[in-house]
Amino acid sequence: MIVKKLIEKVEGEANLNFEFKNGKISSVDINFNIYRGIEEILKDKPPRDALVITPRVCGICNHAHLIASVRALEDGLQRCGVDFSLTNKAKDIREFTLACELIQNHIKWLYLTIYPYLNRLLDIEINENYALKASYIANALTKAIAIFAGQWPHSSYAVPGGVTCDPTYVDVMQAQGCIEDAIRFFEKVVVGLELDEYLAIESISNLDKLGGDFAKLLYLLGKNGFAEIGKSYDRFISFGSSIISNKGKSIVTTVSNVDFKYINEYKQNGTFANAVEYKGRYFEVGPLARAMVKKEPIIRSLHKRYKDATLIRVYARVHEAAILLKYAKELLKNLDIREESCILDSKIEINNIDGIGVVEAARGTLIHKIEVRDSLIKSYNIITPTQWNLSNSGVATNAMIGLDNEEIASFVFRTFDVCSVCTTH
Secondary structure (H helix, E strand, O other): OEEEEEEEEEEEEEEEEEEEEOOEEEEEEEEOOOOOOHHHHHOOOOHHHHHHHHHHHOOOOHHHHHHHHHHHHHHHHHHOOOOOOOOHHHHHHHHHHHHHHHHHHHHHHHHHHHHHHHHHHOOOOOOOOHHHHHHHHHHHHHHHHHHHHOOOOOOOOEEOOEEOOOOOHHHHHHHHHHHHHHHHHHHHHHHOOOHHHHHOOOOHHHHHHOOHHHHHHHHHHHHOOOOOOOOOOOEEEEOOOEOOEOOEEEEOOEEEOOOHHHEEEEOOOOOOOOEEEEOOEOOEOOHHHHHHHHOOHHHHHHHHHHOOOHHHHHHHHHHHHHHHHHHHHHHHHHOOOOOOOEOOOOOOOOOOEEEEEEEEEOOEEEEEEEEEEOOEEEEEEEEOHHHHHOOOOOHHHHHHOOOOOHHHHHHHHHOOOOEHHHHOO
């Protein structure tokens, strides 16, 4: 028996074709049917145009695409002998705005996707205004981004050598107010604990301290078997280095090094989404992957009991939001606005370069590769997180196989945070 299901209310749409045998899902085809062609648009454009065009790949992770793009240009310049190093001010501002984008993405996913869909799946009457909760924290963080980036989404304030903004003390204070609002919301509404108290939880035995909406969600997930289902290959990978990630791969609990040369991207039949493998195997990217590679104590403790089940995948994303909230606060506290914003001349020529830019976006590792010849883009290649997770026979597919209900499988699928526009760029 074959069951077709359209996944909507995500970033774009996806078609899931489930095949059942003996009452269980035996295979799943994931089809993304809208092609956008951003990489084709970039061909023969001046290289700096990528800073304006690539943020349009996605309306949710647009800032991550900007940072990946500018890092690709900077990498290419450095490989060609242009010697420069970003000021701490420029680094910290980029890190801050990226952290804000990830946090608001995580919280919107929690309140606009996970909570509502789970309640419908379990036939629980919804008495909460999830949209209002999502909007409150998202608005605070979007304001914080805009103070430095000028706007959100689709800002282009990061340029080779730094950033174009030059914030004042008042700007920083306004951003600090936004972050404090977001932290208070997280403490009072999401976890029912002060941020530092929450981050001090390192063992599964201490989860009884949790309150708020997160405690209710974990209870529902555990009670209804989501700590046992949604398991996949139990292989994780990350190519970015930041407060939330190390560069490496984790297979079960063993962490080892990775190299870009072993990444293989290939076309799939019946969909516009390319698949991605590392050394011929599928790896999960995203908050759970980052936490496993980073050896985050609470995630390792949960993994020891539940492996890569749905419950731990959800937990890892909320936990990452907490880490980033504290990080964003510290970045503003230590920001030295007296330093230069950009140390490269805006007229520096970008003639013949090859560069790679990597960012850990909300859904996982994002890679931009650029090749410039005679001051024009010869080729541009983007490998998005959803290509890692949502390829056919890949991580999300494997997590759904063996389930006996397509609605439950669709919920498991949503825990990977579906994004078809990124996938079909």
